Amino acid sequence: MAAPKAPKVYFTDMRTCQGNDLLHKMERLLRRAGLDRMDLDGKLVAIKLHMGEPGNLAYVRPSLVAVLVRMVKEKGGRPFLTDCNTLYMGRRANAVDHLNSAMENGFNRIAVGCDVIIADGLRGNEHREVLIEKELCRTAKIGSAIADADVVLSLTHFKGHDLTGFGGTLKNLGMGSGSRCGKMEMHASSKPTVDRRKCVGCGLCARSCPEGAIAIDEKRKAVIDHGKCVGCGQCVAVCQHGAPEVEWEGSSEIVNKKIAEYAYAVLHDKPHFHVSVLMDISPNCDCWTFNDVPIVPDIGFAASRDPVALDMACARLVNEAEAERGSVLGTRGAEGDKFKAVHPATDWMTGLEHAERIGLGKRAYELVRLK
Numbered sequence: 001m002a003a004p005k006a007p008k009v010y011f012t013d014m015r016t017c018q019g020n021d022l023l024h025k026m027e028r029l030l031r032r033a034g035l036d037r038m039d040l041d042g043k044l045v046a047i048k049l050h051m052g053e054p055g056n057l058a059y060v061r062p063s064l065v066a067v068l069v070r071m072v073k074e075k076g077g078r079p080f081l082t083d084c085n086t087l088y089m090g091r092r093a094n095a096v097d098h099l100n101s102a103m104e105n106g107f108n109r110i111a112v113g114c115d116v117i118i119a120d121g122l123r124g125n126e127h128r129e130v131l132i133e134k135e136l137c138r139t140a141k142i143g144s145a146i147a148d149a150d151v152v153l154s155l156t157h158f159k160g161h162d163l164t165g166f167g168g169t170l171k172n173l174g175m176g177s178g179s180r181c182g183k184m185e186m187h188a189s190s191k192p193t194v195d196r197r198k199c200v201g202c203g204l205c206a207r208s209c210p211e212g213a214i215a216i217d218e219k220r221k222a223v224i225d226h227g228k229c230v231g232c233g234q235c236v237a238v239c240q241h242g243a244p245e246v247e248w249e250g251s252s253e254i255v256n257k258k259i260a261e262y263a264y265a266v267l268h269d270k271p272h273f274h275v276s277v278l279m280d281i282s283p284n285c286d287c288w289t290f291n292d293v294p295i296v297p298d299i300g301f302a303a304s305r306d307p308v309a310l311d312m313a314c315a316r317l318v319n320e321a322e323a324e325r326g327s328v329l330g331t332r333g334a335e336g337d338k339f340k341a342v343h344p345a346t347d348w349m350t351g352l353e354h355a356e357r358i359g360l361g362k363r364a365y366e367l368v369r370l371k
Contacts (some may be wrong), residue, residue: 007306007362008033009313012370014279014298025370026067026301033303035068035273037150040077046149047072047081048173048266050157051116053101053287054091058280062106068275069113077151080221081107081116083176084143085124085184085248086287090240115247118137119143124180125208125237130265136258136359140265141182146212152266154274154307158314160283160295164256165339165348166318167285168311168354177266178190186258190247190294191231194222198243203245205235256351263307264360275303276314283328283342295329295338296321308352308361314337315348 010033012025031038046070052059064079072079081102085093092098095118102108102116110117120126120143128147129139146152161167175186184192201220213228222243224235234246236291239247266272278299282291299317304310319338323329329342339348356363 005207006364006366007304007309008368009298009302009304009306009309009365010368010370011302011313011317013032013300020371021115023063023067026064027071029301029303029370030068030275032368033273035303036075038271038273040075040151040297043077043150045072045077045079045151046119046146047079048146048164048176049081049083049155049358050172050176050286051083051107051361052286053104053289054101054104056291057288058157058159058282059105059286060155060277062111064277065107065155066112068153071183072153073113073305079114080145081112081114082143083117083144084120084146084183085118085179085180086288087180087187087236089240090287093180093351094124094240094346100158101230105144117145119145119177120179123238125234129181132261132265134261134264134266136254137185137261137265140262141179141185142177142262142265143179146177146266150270152270152272154272156274156276157286158276158282158318159281159285159348160277160339160342161285162343163252163346164259164351165252166315167348169307170259170263170311170351173266173307174262177274178262181233182262183307184236184246185231186255186262188231188233188246191226191229191259192224192244192246194224195243195245196221198241200243202239203251204238204240208234208238209237210234211359237253252346253350256348260351260355260358260360263355267307267360273303273305273309274307274310275301277301278312278314278317281318293324293325293327295327295342297324299323303354304365306361306365308363309353309365312363313367315366
């Protein structure tokens with residue numbers, strides 16, 4: 001029996017000319033990679049992307065997003081842009097601030113052609129618990145709007161990341177689709193405790209705890225009964241003062257594996273398609289309020305039906321590129337693994353290996369270069 005064919009990853013570079021600008025190149029890429037062959041008619045189509053922490057300018061440009069939105073509409077789809085709230089207390093930790101941040105960064109109906117829906121609701125605790133029975137996660141807490149969508153399309157800014165090595169398609173889908181509770185589960189290695197200096201005694205955590213493990217003591221401070229606590233992270237998600245604290249998982253390998261399992265929960269039972277933008281390849285995530293000098297020059301766009309193959313191809317394209325000497329990379333990593341050079345404690349390959357092992361995709365791929 002012949003071996004199965006490697007999944008195709010379609011790629012186009014940044015070279016342009018009159019009549020062949022980047023928007024036209026993006027559209028041709030999406031058509032060749034198979035978006036035109038998807039049944040989107042009447043479907044609710046979640047376009048999962050990171051809309052950027054205000055102050056960071058490396059996120060995917062709204063004009064590129066608009067190309068994807070228009071093509072989905074041409075196929076009869078009903079697209080919406082979506083992301084889940086952040087676990088950290090920035091300007092995307094609740095739906096009101098998150099929507100305002102998206103609007104500030106240009107993600108609105110006028111610019112992109114559709115609306116933004118924050119997938120896990122006002123405070124980040126609206127999710128569907130998806131049963132997956134994998135090595136590290138029995139269930140995954142996926143933002144409701146993403147879990148309930150008929151089709152998932154991911155549009156990812158490919159960049160470095162200080163915990164996972166790089167932030168690609170799996171990171172966008174896995175960590176990005178987890179509710180605030182889900183993000184806590186991916187990051188944490190212990191049950192939460194309460195920093196009494198930060199606690200204001202509002203009782204929101206106690207009212208939100210599904211196990212009744214939190215009480216307000218005589219000094220109007222929250223106390224967690226670890227005998228009842230199941231470590232779901234609901235208190236971390238709902239507290240607006242950062243009082244519940246956990247011991248964060250320090251292992252890049254474990255976090256990468258959990259991210260892969262969450263991405264599996266998002267994709268395993270529905271049609272999906274993935275695009276990566278290799279521009280402004282900053283050393284850190286778009287969650288930072290700034291973006292540093294890109295570690296390599298702009299490379300292009302890539303797309304695939306296989307999220308694992310896409311991440312593998314993008315990592316290789318970055319590692320084959322010339323390092324920007326004016327970046328944090330400096331003279332390091334001109335050859336070899338640039339992400340490892342910038343973030344030595346990370347091992348990004350562990351996530352892709354695990355993703356392949358659980359059936360999310362293949363690391364081997366065929367690169368199809370387009371003009």
